[in-house]
Amino acid sequence: MSSLEQRKRLKAYYQRTNALFAEWRERGYRYPPPRSEPMPGDLRRLQCGAKTKAGTACKQIAIYINSRCKWHGGCSTGPKTEAGKQRSAMNGFCRKKAKSYRWIKL
Numbered sequence: 642m643s644s645l646e647q648r649k650r651l652k653a654y655y656q657r658t659n660a661l662f663a664e665w666r667e668r669g670y671r672y673p674p675p676r677s678e679p680m681p682g683d684l685r686r687l688q689c690g691a692k693t694k695a696g697t698a699c700k701q702i703a704i705y706i707n708s709r710c711k712w713h714g715g716c717s718t719g720p721k722t723e724a725g726k727q728r729s730a731m732n733g734f735c736r737k738k739a740k741s742y743r744w745i746k747l
C-alpha cells in the first residue's frame with residue numbers, strides 16, 4: 642500500500658474520531674464517552690516523511706492530521722474568520738489586559 646493512500650486513510654480516521662468527540666462535546670460531555678474505533682495497525686507507526694535539511698526523509702512518528710510532524714507541518718496561514726482578522730489587526734495597538742492574580746493568596 643502506498644504511503645499516500647495511508648496518509649489519506651489516517652486523515653479520514655482522525656476526522657471520524659474528531660467528529661465522534663465533537664458530538665460528545667455537543668452533548669455536554671455526558672457519560673458515557675464515545676468509544677473511538679481502534680487505529681488500523683498499518684497506520685500506527687506512519688512516519689512524517691518530509692525532506693529534511695540533510696536531504697533524508699523525516700522519521701518522526703508523532704504526526705498530526707496533516708500527516709506531518711510538529712516541525713514539518715507548515716506555517717499558519719493566518720486568521721480565517723472576519724472576527725479573527727480584526728483581532729489580529731489590533732495586535733500591538735491594544736493595552737494589555739489586566740492580569741488575574743487570583744491564584745496568589747494575600
Ligand SMILES: [Zn+2]
Pocket residue numbers: 689690691699700701709710711712713
Ligand atoms: Zn517531520
